[in-house]
Amino acid sequence: MARITLDHLAHAYKPDPQTPKDYALKEINHVWRQGGAYALLGPSGCGKTTLLNIISGLVRPTRGRILFDDRDVTDLPTEARNIAQVFQFPVVYDTMSVRENLAFPLKNRHVPRDRTAQRVEEIARLLDLTRVLERKASNLTADMKQKISLGRGLVRPDVAAILFDEPLTVIDPHLKWQLRSTLKEIHRALDITMIYVTHDQTEALTFADRVVVMHDGAVVQTGTPDELFERPAHTFVGHFIGSPGMNILPCRVEGATAFIGGKAIDLQRAYRALPRTERIELGIRPEFVRLQPRGSGLPVKVRRIDDIGRARIARVEMNGRALAASVPDNIPVTCDEASVAFDMRYVHIYADGHLISGEPVGGHAA
Known part of the structure; x- marks a missing residue:
C-alpha cells in the first residue's frame, strides 16, 4: 500500500x-x-x-x-x-x-x-x-x-x-x-x-x-x-460533468453586474479587476435556471421540452445562444416565448475558461 x-x-x-x-x-x-x-x-x-x-x-x-x-x-x-x-x-x-x-x-x-x-x-x-x-x-x-x-x-x-x-x-x-x-x-x-x-x-x-x-x-x-x-x-x-452540462454564456462584467446581450444581471460577487482576456463567460447549471412565464425574467424563445423522466429540461434560446433550463411542475409551456430566472448563488464567472473569484456583495458568500 x-x-x-x-x-x-x-x-x-x-x-x-x-x-x-x-x-x-x-x-x-x-x-x-x-x-x-x-x-x-x-x-x-x-x-x-x-x-x-x-x-x-x-x-x-x-x-x-x-x-x-x-x-x-x-x-x-x-x-x-x-x-x-x-x-x-x-x-x-x-x-x-x-x-x-x-x-x-x-x-x-x-x-x-x-x-x-x-x-x-x-x-x-x-x-x-x-x-x-x-x-x-x-x-x-x-x-x-x-x-x-x-x-x-x-x-x-x-x-x-x-x-x-x-x-x-x-x-x-x-x-x-x-x-x-x-x-x-x-x-x-x-x-x-x-x-x-x-x-x-x-x-x-x-x-x-x-x-x-x-x-x-x-x-x-x-x-x-x-x-x-x-x-x-x-x-x-x-x-x-452533468447531464445536460453547464450553460456557458459570453458576457461582459462590470463590478457586480454581468451583461448578456444587453441584459443586466446583478451578481452576488463583484469583479473589480478582471484579467485582460478576449473571453469572459458566465456559467450556470441547468438545475439552477428555471423556466418561468413570459415577462417574469430574462426573455427566451422555447425551442423544445425534453422529458428525461426525473425532470423536464427546456431547450431555449437567449440572445441567439442555446440555453438549458429546468421546468417546474407547475409551469405549463403553451407558447414559444417565456422567461428564465437564475439562482444567483450558483452563477460563476470565467476568464478564458478558468474560474475567477470575486468579492462578496451585501453579505453574500464568495
Missing part, C-alpha cells in the same frame, strides 16, 4: 518536445494519499491512460518523478512496483478454471495454499463468482471474464495500488452499478489505493472519493463529486 506522488511529471511521445503542445501529458504535480479511491476522468485522448501507464511502469515519463511513499520508482519496471492493473478488456487464462485464474497471482508469489484458498473464496463471494469457481474461463461470457479479471487484480492483499483502465467497458449495463458498488465495498474493506480511469462521469462520480478531471493532456480540476458539480474550476469541467 502506498501514497503516490507525481513530481513535475510530463510526457511527450515525440522526440525533443519544445512547447506545451508537444506534450501528450502536461506537467502534473499531484499526491494520491494511501488508501484513497480516485478516478481519472476525461474524454478519449485527454492523457488519462498515458498517466495510468506511467504510474504502472508501462511508460517512462519524459520529465519528472513518481514516488511510492518516499521511494522513487520512476525507473523501476512494472513487476518491481507491486501494483495490480485491470485493463479495459478481460485478461484471463481460458484453459484454467475460475478458481485457478483467481489463485494465479498468489501462486506466483508462493503464498501458502491455505491462505490462497481463503483469499480466493473471499474475492469470489464479493464478485458473485462462487457458483462458477470450477468452470473453465473459456465457457463464460465476456462480462463474467471481466469479473475474473477484476478478481485477479483484487486478490493480492499486499499491493501498493490497484489501477483500473476502463474496466467496465464490456460489462452489461445492468451489472455496472452492482460492480461499482462491489468495488467500493472492497475498497473500504481493504484500505488499498485505487485509481480508476474512465470517460464515464457516472462511473467516476459513484466510485471515487476524489475525481481528477483531465482535458487536452492537463489536469483542470481535482475535487470531490460535489465540488466538481457545484463549483467547476474550468468551463470544461462544467460542460463535461
Whole structure:
C-alpha cells in the first residue's frame, strides 16, 4: 500500500518536445494519499491512460518523478512496483478454471495454499463468482471474464495500488452499478489505493472519493463529486460533468453586474479587476435556471421540452445562444416565448475558461 506522488511529471511521445503542445501529458504535480479511491476522468485522448501507464511502469515519463511513499520508482519496471492493473478488456487464462485464474497471482508469489484458498473464496463471494469457481474461463461470457479479471487484480492483499483502465467497458449495463458498488465495498474493506480511469462521469462520480478531471493532456480540476458539480474550476469541467452540462454564456462584467446581450444581471460577487482576456463567460447549471412565464425574467424563445423522466429540461434560446433550463411542475409551456430566472448563488464567472473569484456583495458568500 502506498501514497503516490507525481513530481513535475510530463510526457511527450515525440522526440525533443519544445512547447506545451508537444506534450501528450502536461506537467502534473499531484499526491494520491494511501488508501484513497480516485478516478481519472476525461474524454478519449485527454492523457488519462498515458498517466495510468506511467504510474504502472508501462511508460517512462519524459520529465519528472513518481514516488511510492518516499521511494522513487520512476525507473523501476512494472513487476518491481507491486501494483495490480485491470485493463479495459478481460485478461484471463481460458484453459484454467475460475478458481485457478483467481489463485494465479498468489501462486506466483508462493503464498501458502491455505491462505490462497481463503483469499480466493473471499474475492469470489464479493464478485458473485462462487457458483462458477470450477468452470473453465473459456465457457463464460465476456462480462463474467471481466469479473475474473477484476478478481485477479483484487486478490493480492499486499499491493501498493490497484489501477483500473476502463474496466467496465464490456460489462452489461445492468451489472455496472452492482460492480461499482462491489468495488467500493472492497475498497473500504481493504484500505488499498485505487485509481480508476474512465470517460464515464457516472462511473467516476459513484466510485471515487476524489475525481481528477483531465482535458487536452492537463489536469483542470481535482475535487470531490460535489465540488466538481457545484463549483467547476474550468468551463470544461462544467460542460463535461452533468447531464445536460453547464450553460456557458459570453458576457461582459462590470463590478457586480454581468451583461448578456444587453441584459443586466446583478451578481452576488463583484469583479473589480478582471484579467485582460478576449473571453469572459458566465456559467450556470441547468438545475439552477428555471423556466418561468413570459415577462417574469430574462426573455427566451422555447425551442423544445425534453422529458428525461426525473425532470423536464427546456431547450431555449437567449440572445441567439442555446440555453438549458429546468421546468417546474407547475409551469405549463403553451407558447414559444417565456422567461428564465437564475439562482444567483450558483452563477460563476470565467476568464478564458478558468474560474475567477470575486468579492462578496451585501453579505453574500464568495
